[in-house]
Amino acid sequence: MANRAAHLIFAVASMLLTAAGTGTAQRSATRASAPDPYPVATDTRLGGDDTQTRFVVDLSRKIDLRVFTLADPYRVVLDLPQVTFKLPAKTGETGRGLVKAYRFGLVMQGGSRIVLDVGKPVRIEKAFVLDATEGQPARLVLDLAAVDRETFMRTLALENARPMRAPDRSQYDRDANKGDPRPIVVIDPGHGGIDHGTRAAGGDITEKALVLEFALILRDQLEKTGKYRVVMTRTDDTFVPLGERMRMARTRQAALFISVHADALRKSEGEAQGATVYTVSDTASDSEAARLAENENRADVISGIDLSHEPGDVADILIDLAQRETKTFSLHFAKTLVTELRNVARLHKHPLKSAGFKVLRAPDVPSVLLELGYVSNKEDLKQLTSGAWRARTATSIAQAVDTFFNTRLAGAAAGAR
Ligand SMILES: [Zn+2]
Numbered sequence: 001m002a003n004r005a006a007h008l009i010f011a012v013a014s015m016l017l018t019a020a021g022t023g024t025a026q027r028s029a030t031r032a033s034a035p036d037p038y039p040v041a042t043d044t045r046l047g048g049d050d051t052q053t054r055f056v057v058d059l060s061r062k063i064d065l066r067v068f069t070l071a072d073p074y075r076v077v078l079d080l081p082q083v084t085f086k087l088p089a090k091t092g093e094t095g096r097g098l099v100k101a102y103r104f105g106l107v108m109q110g111g112s113r114i115v116l117d118v119g120k121p122v123r124i125e126k127a128f129v130l131d132a133t134e135g136q137p138a139r140l141v142l143d144l145a146a147v148d149r150e151t152f153m154r155t156l157a158l159e160n161a162r163p164m165r166a167p168d169r170s171q172y173d174r175d176a177n178k179g180d181p182r183p184i185v186v187i188d189p190g191h192g193g194i195d196h197g198t199r200a201a202g203g204d205i206t207e208k209a210l211v212l213e214f215a216l217i218l219r220d221q222l223e224k225t226g227k228y229r230v231v232m233t234r235t236d237d238t239f240v241p242l243g244e245r246m247r248m249a250r251t252r253q254a255a256l257f258i259s260v261h262a263d264a265l266r267k268s269e270g271e272a273q274g275a276t277v278y279t280v281s282d283t284a285s286d287s288e289a290a291r292l293a294e295n296e297n298r299a300d301v302i303s304g305i306d307l308s309h310e311p312g313d314v315a316d317i318l319i320d321l322a323q324r325e326t327k328t329f330s331l332h333f334a335k336t337l338v339t340e341l342r343n344v345a346r347l348h349k350h351p352l353k354s355a356g357f358k359v360l361r362a363p364d365v366p367s368v369l370l371e372l373g374y375v376s377n378k379e380d381l382k383q384l385t386s387g388a389w390r391a392r393t394a395t396s397i398a399q400a401v402d403t404f405f406n407t408r409l410a411g412a413a414a415g416a417r
Pocket of ligand 1: 207263296
C-alpha cells in the first residue's frame, strides 16, 4: 500500500515537474525589465486525486517554508517569507483532488501565506522547496494524502502548530496619549493582505483596496475636526484578524468603532444597490444580512487563522449588561449615520440591518459595520471609485460622528442633572 502510494506520488511528481519547464523562459524575459525585491511566484499546479494530491508553486528563487494544518474547516497553511504573487487571474478559484480551492497573499509585513481548503482530513506527506536547475525555476512542492479525522486530529495536536501571531500592535497602545481627553474613533477598513474581500472588474478592483482608500479619507476628515483621536486597524495592505481589530478598539477604550466594507452579489443572487449600516445581533434581521455576516466572518478562515481556541459566545451576565448599553449606543449611531448618508449617497432600500458580525462583538465599544455599496452594481462601483463621492460621503460620516458625540454628551449631562 505504501509502495503504491509512493509510486503514485512519483508519477504525479514527474508529470508536474516536467510541465513546469514550459513557458519559463518567456516569463523570466518579461520579468527582467523590473526586478522584484521579493521572491516571485509565477505559476502553480495541482495534480493527483482525492487520495493523493500534489501542489507545486514555481518560484524565482528558493525560500523557507513552514507548513501546518488547521481543523474546522480543514485547511493546509503554507507560511512563506514575503513573496510577490504574479499568478494568472482566477488562480486558486478551483481545485483538484484533495484541494478544493486556495488563496495567497500577504499576512503581515515580511510574511506571505498560501491557504489551501481541503475537502477532508489530510496528512502532509512532504513539503520542500527545490533549488532552480537548468531551465527549471525553483519549486515549492507539497504532497498531501487523505487520512481519517482521528489521525488528522492526533497529528494536529502533535504538530503543535503555532497559529500565526498577529503583528505586534502594542505601539498603538504606547502611542496613546493618556492625557488627551478626546474620544477615540477606530476606523476599520475590512479585509487586507491575503483576504481580498469582494471583487469587481474581473478581479482588478478589490474590496480591501477600495475600503482602505475610503477609510484614509475618512480618517483625514475626522482628524481635521480636531475633536477625535483616530485609530486605524490597518493603513496598508496587511491582513488583521477579526478578533485583533476588536481588541484594538477595546484596549484603547475606543468610544466608537466603524468597520468599512463594500458588498457584492453574485448574478444569481439578483441586484442590489446602495449603502447599508449594520449593527450586531444574535439573529439576523433578514436573509441578506445573514449571508453578508457569514461572508464577512469568513475573513479568518480565508486567512488561515486557527479558530479552535476562540472562546464561544460568552454568556456572562456582566458582559450582557455592558452589551445592552453598548447596543443602544451602536443603534443610535447607526440611525444617525443613515440619516446623514441619505443626503449624499444612495442607500439600500432597507439601510439599517443587523446580524452576527464577529468584528462588532466588543461588549464595551459601540460598533457599526458600514457597507458603502455593492461592487457588483455598476452605478455603485462608479461612486465607490469616484473621488468626489468619497469626499462627500466621508464628510457626512464625520457629521454623523459629531452628532453622535454631541447627543451622547448632552444625554449624559441631562442624566447628571
Ligand atoms: Zn467586507
